[in-house]
Amino acid sequence: MGNWYKINNENEVDSPALLVYPDRVQCNIELAMSMIGEVSRLRPHVKTHKTKEILQLQLNAGITKFKCATIAEAKMLGECGALDVLLAYPLYGPKIGRFLTLIKSYRGTKFSTIIDNEGAANALSEIALAAGEIINTYIDLNVGMGRTGISLGETALSLYRHSCQLAGLVVQGFHAYDGHVREVNLEKRKSICDRNFEPVAAMIRELDEENYPKPQIIIGGSPSFPIYAQYSEVECSPGTFVLWDKGYSDTLPEQRFLAAAVLLCRIVSMPGPDLLCIDLGYKAIASENLLERRVYFLNAEDLEPVSHSEEHMVLKAPSGQSWQVGDVLYALPIHICPTVALYDRLTVVQGQRTTDTWKVVARKRYP
Numbered sequence: 001m002g003n004w005y006k007i008n009n010e011n012e013v014d015s016p017a018l019l020v021y022p023d024r025v026q027c028n029i030e031l032a033m034s035m036i037g038e039v040s041r042l043r044p045h046v047k048t049h050k051t052k053e054i055l056q057l058q059l060n061a062g063i064t065k066f067k068c069a070t071i072a073e074a075k076m077l078g079e080c081g082a083l084d085v086l087l088a089y090p091l092y093g094p095k096i097g098r099f100l101t102l103i104k105s106y107r108g109t110k111f112s113t114i115i116d117n118e119g120a121a122n123a124l125s126e127i128a129l130a131a132g133e134i135i136n137t138y139i140d141l142n143v144g145m146g147r148t149g150i151s152l153g154e155t156a157l158s159l160y161r162h163s164c165q166l167a168g169l170v171v172q173g174f175h176a177y178d179g180h181v182r183e184v185n186l187e188k189r190k191s192i193c194d195r196n197f198e199p200v201a202a203m204i205r206e207l208d209e210e211n212y213p214k215p216q217i218i219i220g221g222s223p224s225f226p227i228y229a230q231y232s233e234v235e236c237s238p239g240t241f242v243l244w245d246k247g248y249s250d251t252l253p254e255q256r257f258l259a260a261a262v263l264l265c266r267i268v269s270m271p272g273p274d275l276l277c278i279d280l281g282y283k284a285i286a287s288e289n290l291l292e293r294r295v296y297f298l299n300a301e302d303l304e305p306v307s308h309s310e311e312h313m314v315l316k317a318p319s320g321q322s323w324q325v326g327d328v329l330y331a332l333p334i335h336i337c338p339t340v341a342l343y344d345r346l347t348v349v350q351g352q353r354t355t356d357t358w359k360v361v362a363r364k365r366y367p
Contacts, residue, residue, distance in 0.1 A: 045239030
């Protein structure tokens with residue numbers, strides 16, 4: 001259906017609004033599960049949607065393991081009864097105490113976090129012992145992203161061995177995120193992923209020779225998902241698949257996920273003969289990309305962004321355009337994850353009408 005995104009009651013929806021289409025979300029969940037085969041190896045990242053309702057759709061599908069980046073997201077997972085949650089973010093300062101509160105508050109959820117240096121391991125061990133708790137940890141590996149993580153090889157193995165000796169910690173395995181791998185060609189992307197995994201496999205073999213229990217491996221994001229889905233020994237943690245976006249639909253053409261979130265916005269002014277001003281400012285769409293790569297208009301492909309500010313975006317239209325103030329535009333964000341974080345709620349669309357709203361509960365840092 002060419003205009004699958006259009007709603008029949010658009011005059012009832014204030015703008016800007018972020019529309020979500022549950023039927024398409026469900027299709028994306030089913031596709032991700034079919035790609036990996038074993039649901040026990042799928043650990044979706046919830047940073048993309050941050051909502052209990054979408055999480056419940058994943059739980060209903062039989063997914064029990066999840067990954068997150070904030071305490072708020074971890075709390076949402078605990079509240080919804082997720083069985084296994086990795087908070088894949090280094091914990092320092094008050095975050096450690098907040099993490100321990102989660103462990104105590106949601107005993108039915110197994111919480112884990114990441115470490116990439118001995119100081120962090122020692123600090124977590126001391127705090128866990130003082131609280132009478134056990135903290136599950138993964139050694140965070142830097143496989144080229146250059147953001148967090150320890151160098152592979154003996155440096156990482158040394159931290160692994162050291163952490164295994166610390167009371168209060170239980171080392172589960174290794175975590176690695178490879179968001180820097182963006183090669184559009186799937187075969188080239190696979191070669192990079194295979195090469196990145198070789199030193200990880202070597203470390204696992206060495207630990208096996210030293211009689212350590214086999215480490216769990218959590219690796220990859222959306223670009224590497226179809227590659228690591230074929231590695232039977234690892235868990236995969238894509239996140240964007242559940243809502244998808246224009247950015248990944250362009251750069252990951254082999255992945256057939258459906259766009260399931262659409263921005264509804266309106267023309268609020270016409271400052272020139274061929275200029276349209278819409279209510280889609282910085283505060284309504286992720287704006288880390290260049291201006292020409294922030295948004296794609298589904299019902300107006302020929303509109304070109306020329307300026308952007310907090311509450312407005314100005315578009316250049318072809319000569320002779322017939323747009324009017326008040327007209328509705330539908331758009332896909334290039335990057336959906338930080339776009340969702342700008343909204344208090346998602347507006348649910350079923351049968352081409354808005355039917356409900358879902359609160360984006362985990363967008364707040366202190367829920």
